[in-house]
Amino acid sequence: MTEARRAVPPGTPGAEEATEGPTRRILLVDCDMFFVQVARLEDPAGVGKIPLLVVGGTPDGRGVITSASYEVRGYGVHSGMPTARALRLCPEATVVPVPREACSLRSRAVRDALERLSPIVEPASIDEFYLDLTGTERMFGSETFEETAHRIRERVLAETEISVSLGGGTRKMIAKLAAGRAKPAGVRIVPPGDESDFVRDFDLEDLPGVGPVFLSALREKELRRVEDVLAVEEEWLVRWFGRTRARWLRDRARGLDPTLVQSGTARKSVSSERTFRRDLDDRTELETILLEQVLTVGRTLRQRGLRARTVTVKSRSPDFRTRTASRTLPEAIESDSVLYTVARQLLKELLGRGTPRLRLLGVSASSLADDGAGGQLPLFDHPLVETERDRTLSQLMDVVRERFGGDALLPGRVVESTRHPKDADGEM
Amino acid sequence: MNFTITRQNLHKGLAAVSASIPTKTTLPVLSNILFEATSEGVRMSGTDLDVGVRIQVPADVSLEGSLTAPGKKLQEIARELPDEPVRITTQGDQIELRCGRSHFKLNGLPSEDFPTLPAVSFESGWQATGETLLSLIHHTSFAVSTEESRPILNGVLWELSDGQMRMVATNGHRLAKMTVPAASSSHTTVQFIVPPAALQQVQRLFGKEEEVVVGQEGNHLGFRSGGTEVYTRLIEGSYPNYDQVIPRDNDKWAVVDRKTLESAVRRMAVVASDQTHRIRMSLAKEQMQLNVLTPDLGEGHDEIEVQFEGDDLEIGFNAAYLLEILRYMDTEEVRLGFKAPERAATIEPVSGEGEESGIEYLCLVMPLRLLD
Secondary structure (H helix, E strand, O other): OOHHHHOOOOOOOOOOOOOOOOOOOEEEEEEOOHHHHHHHHHOOOOHHHOOOEEEOOOOOOOOEOOEEOHHHHOOOOOOOOEHHHHHHHOOOOEEEOOOHHHHHHHHHHHHHHHHOOOOEEEEEEOOEEEEEOOOOHHHHOOOOHHHHHHHHHHHHHHHHOOOEEEEEEOOHHHHHHHHHHHOOOOEEEOOOOOHHHHHHOOEHHHOOOOOHHHHHHHHHOOOOEHHHHHOOOHHHHHHHHOHHHHHHHHHHHOOOOOOOOOOOOOOOEEEEEEEEEEEEOOHHHHHHHHHHHHHHHHHHHHHOOEEEEEEEEEEEOOOOOEEEEEEEEEEEEOOHHHHHHHHHHHHHHHHHHOOOOEEEEEEEEEEEEEOOOOOEOOOOOEOOEOOHHHHHHHHHHHHHHHHHOOOOOOOHHHHHHHHOOOOOOOOO | OEEEEOHHHHHHHHHHHHOOOOOOOOOHHHHEEEEEEEOOEEEEEEEOOOEEEEEEEOOEEEEOEEEEEEHHHHHHHHHHOOOOOEEEEEEOOEEEEEEOOEEEEEEOEOHHHOOOOOOOOOOOOEEEEHHHHHHHHHHHHHHOOOOOOOHHHHOEEEEEEOOEEEEEEEOOOEEEEEEEEOOOOOOOOEEEEEOHHHHHHHHHHOOOOOEEEEEEEOOEEEEEEOOEEEEEEOOOOOOOOHHHHOOOOOOEEEEEEHHHHHHHHHHHHHHOOOOOOEEEEEEEOOEEEEEEEEOOOEEEEEEEEOEEEOOOEEEEEEHHHHHHHHHOOOOOEEEEEEOOOOOOEEEEEEOOOOOOOOOEEEEEEOOEOOOO
């Protein structure tokens, strides 16, 4: 340990982290009920005038809520909730589909605006962006961090019509938690040194990175609030959760988070998933949907010049149990045919493991590398080994669709299913 | 059970068997070694359910019986015991060791809990010298696949036919094949796909000078020499047609000093991409150039002298594959054969005059596409 690090009193943020360098000024910019805002902006005369608005799912109650207006949230409705349940809680609510394309465009606009305001912008999701303003103190003269945050809020609103809330602090986790407290349309900054006190006030389930599995393990030990963790000897945490998780938890409970804001974080996966209007158990039908999803994923990969080594298929049964199966291949792939061969095997595995009835199916491609990274030629032909022929075929199909439209050239079974739609689109 | 055994024999038996015990298992009895004391001595067995090892060691048995006891602990104890006879007895499910003034009691599990090793008949089996078997395993098993996506490639193909024995292994990108002359037998040609873990045990337990008998029973294979036996489950399925991918029309040949090539490739590998290990090999008269260009890192260049016949060629390779193959070539010089930049290259040893042994060793490596 260096002298500089020893000088930091234990228990304060930075005691366990690389403390060299200036105090960080991190902001999380979170778009207020993003999908609702976009839906309203797209149709100001219609949807724009509905206070009780739910975006996502269908009026007959399938799918899940992507976003709900603050007025509806008052009824206990939140995103991720099945639309049917939301409608039971708030029967007067109006359900509209997600305006996908508009959302991507608005998200891109917000990001562009932020990139003009901050040296480092890391998109965390379609409607959340981390900014690292460390080192910009002098640029803005006497402006405080809080004033900067307000200025960013106003500029984004003026340039994109999107209202955002900002949370700020010395760590990403602090910024994220503060943004939750800033909503709606506000700013909340946690001053350096106050992190530990600020975090103490939260429930453990509020901490970013605490998932349902970890949460139930925590609850088994009667740990619900951040302060509950602080009251337990570290030795016990290690015994209960293992050294890595115990240290992670203790650090977070003390407001420590070593992750940095990284601009232009490379895309980690490409995926497509869908919740069905009715539960499906027909194997052929599921395979056709899987094929359609593979076509979307494959096309996105090729458009971005990427190849994937890992294919994952995700399913959700009517009782909301989510299962995934994935396979990592020796060589990265991009062609629809090999993606589908792998995905189909994985679907078979999933259907063998759980119920054959599904409410959601999805496929994702990850372990991405750019298409120049591969190039190892195979000795043997094999369905799981992509050949030049497979790649060329997929690329040619892209060209045809580019010129004559997305439906111009499709596998026969997909054409059949679009001619006789059975479930149609649900949620991404 | 009650027997007296020399410390050396106890240690020898435990060392042979305990390497087959899984380090992590959900079945506690698999962490144990099965002791079976009979009038002929003591048999010790260990298994991870895929591969099993059994060894018979001399002992003075005064009461026959059997029990399983913790393998690793017994091995550690045997290592530390003084050089005196060890008396081993059982009391219920406990095993007791006495040696000089040392005394241990370890908790065991009943022998009925221990999985039965496959009953392989060796009478109608094949014979191979340890030397042949070990050489085949050494020269091929490195090439097996470790990927889960194609289980069949996780094994070594072993072909036994009249007068010949051959092993082949591949991961779908590079392949190693060795054929050796074998005693003629009345058997028809057979093919087994053997997990490399079993072959490792064979390498570890059998000496060059030993005669090894191999027997098959259903989906299991057994190897036996002296009192030592190795059993394995075979991998099921049909092995890809390797013969079809061996190039017959390569028309560019380079003969090169193996060590010189190996060190040049190793130097280039330093600068090659961590992911692809891509290097570019350019061949022209009397010269091989090796080049690396890795974006964000830098580049490297090397030249070595070769005897080259054929048209000039530029071809890309995964340096790691080349290095691995060169490591298993035993001769001073190796011959590389090429056809085109997208076709399999061959690497084989160049034996001196009059060194014809009837052994054929050939490795294949598929190129990496070059980025221009």
